[in-house]
Amino acid sequence: MEIVKVRVGDSVFETNKSLLLRDCEYFRALYRSGMVECHQEEIHVKNLHARGFLIMLAVAGGERPALSDDEILEAIECAAFFQSEPLAKHLQDLLSSDNCLLMYQASATYGLWRLHEMSAQFIRNIYSDLQEELSGLPQEMIEYVDSQVPSVFVAVGSHSSCAAEEVPMAATRTVCYLDEDEKDWKVLTALPMEASTSLAGVTVLDNKLYIVGGVHGFDKRAVDASFCYDVVTDTWGLLPGPRQPRYNLTLIGLEDCLYAIGGESERRTISSVEKYNVVTKEWSFVSHLPRPVAGVACAKSMSRIFVCLWKPMETNExxxxxxxxxTWVLVTKLLKHQSYVHYMVAHRDNLYVIRNTPKDDFLRCLMDCYNITTGQWTSMPGHYGNSKGALFTSVVRGDSVFTLNRTMTLEYTIDGNTWKPRNQMQGFPRNGSVWTFLLRIPNERKNVELCLK
Structure with a gap:
């Protein structure tokens, strides 16, 4: 391992040369150039803050530090100067209602354009909460935020694929979005005739909707194909199915890949996990889960994938x-008597696990919060009503959580250790399980056709 010295301001850092070459385009270009600086005992970088460089080294080493406003500014400066993609991605993960305006302005100043775009999208999603602060921005920056497409709450019911004689029922096979101005649901698109959302894996990656697996009919024949919906072009594409046909799986997307986690195959619960690369359009097996599981609770926080496995009678891992x-790494355990985690949703670096009460009263749920940065558990105060599984449809946008059932769509505000009801809208008129997610729907794609009542 070759060690190099880098002087930033008045501070000197000794670090692994290969780490700098891997994560920083600046150092790759420097050492390719053959300039005299790369042969010196010490590389001197002027006009940068040492703390920003220290944060960059920490991220390169696998840490995910929380940052103050001053540290965010210096980290953005450093990420832009050294062209450090890992640090830029970490800053994207840290976006919140508390720092989005700071990141938006600083990323424009230093030319960190992907962070600038993501900050603008984040601000657009919580526009009403920031209107007073936005008024202090330059007009062109306000106009750029206004040009962004906000994320909307989208839902689709559980449907098997349609045979020709089932066409009259096809009107219910629709993907719908919530019109928050009219507080009602409208049709976005219809499912392909061959697609099944019954016991399927459903997720969104890069603003495209993916449906993988699922079953045909009551005999639970696994669906071989997968489907992708492009909301911008309003088109469905056909994708290959996983190598191991599966249903009752969990599907989640991260960095150009879909992960089909566990599920059932040929009426047995499985532990296998497959990855689909959306660029190469190929499935491959990755490490198995520690044990077989179907319909596992799963969430993505800070660009990290987490699942919650249950061990009778009281251990959630x-x-x-x-x-x-x-590899799968055990992070923490939640020990609660006769409690089973049914759902998990993430907000910032918090995982909210939604579990039944010890008496198996599924209409009254308890929640616990695990912070992945501090490693601390917090019990959420009180019970949360869960009429017909509303909390099992939780989706986070900004500091809001959207949930729904047939009678009501409820928006909560995350405030400290509580979820406070904020807004109530029309319920989603579908029987059975419901899949929920966020999509950015272009204005020209939105229509006024209401869902079936």
Whole structure:
């Protein structure tokens, strides 16, 4: 391991040369150039803050530090100067309602354009909460935020694929979005005739909707194909199915890959996990889960994948999948008497696990919060009503959580250790399980056709 010295301001850092070459385009270009600086005992970088460089080294070493406003400014400056993609991605993960305006302005100043775009999208999603602060921005920056497409709450019911004689029922096979101005649901698109959302894996990656697996009919014949919906072009594409046909799986997307986690195959619960690369359009097996599981609770926080596995009678274990090492790592355990985690949703670096009460009263749920940065558990105060599974449809946008059932769509505000009801809208008129997610729908794609009542 070759060690190099880098002087930033008045501070000197000794670090692994290969780490700098891997993560920083600046150092790759420097050492390719053959300039005299790369042969010196010490590389001197002027007009940068040492703390920003220290943060960059920490991220390169696998840490994910929380940052103050001053540290964010220096990290953005450093990420832009050294062209450090890992640091830029970490800053994207840290976006919140508390720092989005700061990141938006600083990323424009230093030319960190992907962070600038993501900050603008984040601000657009919580526009009403920031209107007073936005008024202090330059007009062109306000106009750029206004040009962004906000994320909307989208839902689709559980449907098997349609045979020709089932066409009259096809009117219910629709993907719908919530019109928050009219507080009602409208049709976005219809499912392909061959697609099934019954016991399927459903997720969104890069603003495209993916449906993988699922079953045909009551005999639970696994669906071989997968489907992708492009909301911008309003088109469905056909994708290959996983190598191991599966249903009752969990599907989640991260960095150009879909992960089909566990599920059932040929009426047995499985532990296998497959990855689909959306660029190469190929499926491949990755490390198995520690044990077989179907319909596992799963969430993505800070660009990290977490699942919650259950061990009778009282142990819920949260594992993280680490793509670079292709391994599942036990993160923490939640010990609650006769409690089973049914759903998990993430907000910032918090995982909210939604579980039944010890008496198995599924209409009254308890929630616990695990912070992945501090490693601390917090019990959420009180009970949360869960009429017909509303909390099992939780989706986070900004500091809001959207949930729904047939009678009501409820928006909560995350405030400290509580979820406070904020807004109530029309319920989603579908029987059975419902899949929920966020999509950015272009204005010209929105129509006024209402869903079936």
């Amino acid at each position: 949260i594992y993280e999948y680490i793509p670079k090492k292709d």
